[in-house]
Amino acid sequence: MADAMLETRGLSRRFGGLAAVQDVSLAVARGKVHAIVGPNGAGKTTLINLLSGDLRPSDGKVSYQGSDITGWPAHRVAQAGIGRSYQKTNVFREFTALENCALAAEARLPRLHLFRAAATFRETAARAERALALCSLETRRETRAASLSYGEQRQLELAMMLATEPQLLLLDEPLAGMGPEESARVVDLLKRLAADHTMVMIEHDMDAVFAIADTITVMVNGSVLASGAPQAIRANREVQRAYLGEDAA
Amino acid sequence: MPHLSRAALTALVLATGFLALFPLWGDTFYIRFVTKIMVYALFAMSLDLLVGYAGLVSLGHAAFFGIAVYAVAGLVNKAGVTSAFVLLPAALGASAMAAAAIGWLSIRTSGVYFIMITLALAQMLFYFFNDQKYWGGTDGMNIDQRPTLALGDLTLLNFGSRLQLYYLALACLAGAFVLLAVLLRSPFGHALVGIRANEGRMRALGYDVQRVKLIAFVIAGTLAGLAGFLEAARSTFATPALLGWHESGHVLVLVILGGMGTLYGPVLGAFVVLLLEDYFATLTDRWLLIMGVFVIAVVMFLPDGLAGLFRRVASLARGRGRSAGDG
Numbered sequence: 001m002a003d004a005m006l007e008t009r010g011l012s013r014r015f016g017g018l019a020a021v022q023d024v025s026l027a028v029a030r031g032k033v034h035a036i037v038g039p040n041g042a043g044k045t046t047l048i049n050l051l052s053g054d055l056r057p058s059d060g061k062v063s064y065q066g067s068d069i070t071g072w073p074a075h076r077v078a079q080a081g082i083g084r085s086y087q088k089t090n091v092f093r094e095f096t097a098l099e100n101c102a103l104a105a106e107a108r109l110p111r112l113h114l115f116r117a118a119a120t121f122r123e124t125a126a127r128a129e130r131a132l133a134l135c136s137l138e139t140r141r142e143t144r145a146a147s148l149s150y151g152e153q154r155q156l157e158l159a160m161m162l163a164t165e166p167q168l169l170l171l172d173e174p175l176a177g178m179g180p181e182e183s184a185r186v187v188d189l190l191k192r193l194a195a196d197h198t199m200v201m202i203e204h205d206m207d208a209v210f211a212i213a214d215t216i217t218v219m220v221n222g223s224v225l226a227s228g229a230p231q232a233i234r235a236n237r238e239v240q241r242a243y244l245g246e247d248a249a
Numbered sequence: 250m251p252h253l254s255r256a257a258l259t260a261l262v263l264a265t266g267f268l269a270l271f272p273l274w275g276d277t278f279y280i281r282f283v284t285k286i287m288v289y290a291l292f293a294m295s296l297d298l299l300v301g302y303a304g305l306v307s308l309g310h311a312a313f314f315g316i317a318v319y320a321v322a323g324l325v326n327k328a329g330v331t332s333a334f335v336l337l338p339a340a341l342g343a344s345a346m347a348a349a350a351i352g353w354l355s356i357r358t359s360g361v362y363f364i365m366i367t368l369a370l371a372q373m374l375f376y377f378f379n380d381q382k383y384w385g386g387t388d389g390m391n392i393d394q395r396p397t398l399a400l401g402d403l404t405l406l407n408f409g410s411r412l413q414l415y416y417l418a419l420a421c422l423a424g425a426f427v428l429l430a431v432l433l434r435s436p437f438g439h440a441l442v443g444i445r446a447n448e449g450r451m452r453a454l455g456y457d458v459q460r461v462k463l464i465a466f467v468i469a470g471t472l473a474g475l476a477g478f479l480e481a482a483r484s485t486f487a488t489p490a491l492l493g494w495h496e497s498g499h500v501l502v503l504v505i506l507g508g509m510g511t512l513y514g515p516v517l518g519a520f521v522v523l524l525l526e527d528y529f530a531t532l533t534d535r536w537l538l539i540m541g542v543f544v545i546a547v548v549m550f551l552p553d554g555l556a557g558l559f560r561r562v563a564s565l566a567r568g569r570g571r572s573a574g575d576g
Binding site for chain 1 (some may be wrong): 452461
């Protein structure tokens with residue numbers, strides 16, 4: 001695809017004899033939301049880890065904005081503008097919500113400062129505040145992350161990612177474990193983010209997926225079963241059998 | 250994130266004032282002894298940057314302390330250099346280079362493996378000095394002259410004066426405290442604390458974790474080298490034991506008993522432990538036994554070390570309520 005922001009070719013990852021991800025070729029179009037769905041154990045999270053640099057691929061290539069980023073360490077991938085959130089909430093529990101976001105925002109300083117107080121970087125502080133506000137956490141800024149409700153921690157997880165101002169978001173089940181009300185709030189946030197970000201999103205909530213995604217890739221057993229527009233996926237017989245259940249569509 | 254409470258700041262100012270005035274009434278023995286304690290407090294504080302802030306438990310930190318002593322010993326005895334303008338940078342440089350090399354190798358590992366590799370690499374340096382007659386072997390060697398600090402004929406500092414050495418050690422301790430406090434407020438300091446809490450998350454945010462760790466390791470090693478320089482000027486004796494794992498373990502005890510993750514904890518630890526060791530030794534030859542009981546008691550009943558005890562007392566004095574918020 002000509003305007004692909006992120007592209008993988010023949011991406012594979014084996015753990016011993018198990019092929020967790022097998023020959024996955026994807027093209028994520030700039031500005032679009034690309035959902036990845038599939039049953040548990042399909043290799044979705046492994047795929048995200050390969051894209052984010054948390055894992056090195058056994059085979060295949062990843063390119064981002066035209067340059068080959070295969071095998072780049074996670075921090076370099078992040079510095080290149082790819083942000084990720086985790087399925088299992090991964091925040092700094094002892095820090096306040098604001099401190100969590102400030103730490104994220106400070107990661108984007110052009111160099112590591114040793115002697116200047118972090119609080120004097122105005123732009124960084126503003127970015128942290130913006131990210132909090134975007135995720136509706138501004139009233140909880142001084143609360144320790146550990147004391148936030150589960151849903152708020154999930155929102156903080158997203159806020160930290162946003163505080164790094166990434167262009168491409170890798171979201172691993174942003175709605176996992178959320179109640180309907182929180183879930184609706186986050187779907188609303190994701191829709192707003194979709195306006196100026198490219199997103200790769202793993203999600204089990206099919207209503208949310210169909211509401212947000214421009215493209216859906218279905219994975220089963222580490223491989224891509226089908227990929228296409230939501231309507232096409234919904235109509236795909238193979239997908240219905242493998243994942244959505246016989247009585248879907 | 251860590252910041253000093255008002256109580257800690259007050260106590261700090263009082264303690265510094267006390268130390269500054271102590272020579273007015275302290276007798277010679279105790280002026281010497283407190284000088285030694287301040288050197289060890291600086292040494293322990295440097296280790297706390299790794300253990301308490303970066304979460305890197307090093308069991309080889311004495312290597313950087315000892316190598317600075319040998320750098321001074323070598324230059325004085327073998328090359329006849331006594332100017333502190335040469336000796337100090339040489340001591341710091343030797344420690345920094347050793348820390349860069351050992352750090353570069355060890356930060357690839359973590360947890361128990363980090364403990365083992367820092368221990369092993371430091372022991373290699375220990376045996377380097379222990380096994381060579383040139384460096385005095387197991388017996389070590391006397392440092393023939395104390396450092397000098399002079400501009401032309403004007404003596405700036407007389408290392409032979411126990412009073413001037415006392416104030417030099419105090420100035421270095423206070424200076425290191427301020428330097429570390431500044432570092433810990435910077436984005437670098439925040440990154441260190443973040444790495445201790447959750448290394449993987451820091452990577453995902455874009456932090457080059459290995460680089461931050463290596464910088465911390467070199468800073469800690471260099472500050473240990475400053476303590477080593479003071480030790481050389483103070484004791485005028487270089488012995489391989491200064492680099493050994495026993496010494497590394499001892500300074501780790503000062504940090505843990507004093508309170509990891511606070512800058513004043515290791516200082517508190519150095520004062521309490523060294524004074525108690527000295528006192529117990531006057532009671533019995535089996536003083537290590539009493540010391541052992543003390544260590545176990547602190548670890549069992551004061552999980553945050555003596556600094557934790559101080560915090561508890563401070564928050565009681567303030568009345569209940571705002572028990573959170575000091576750090």
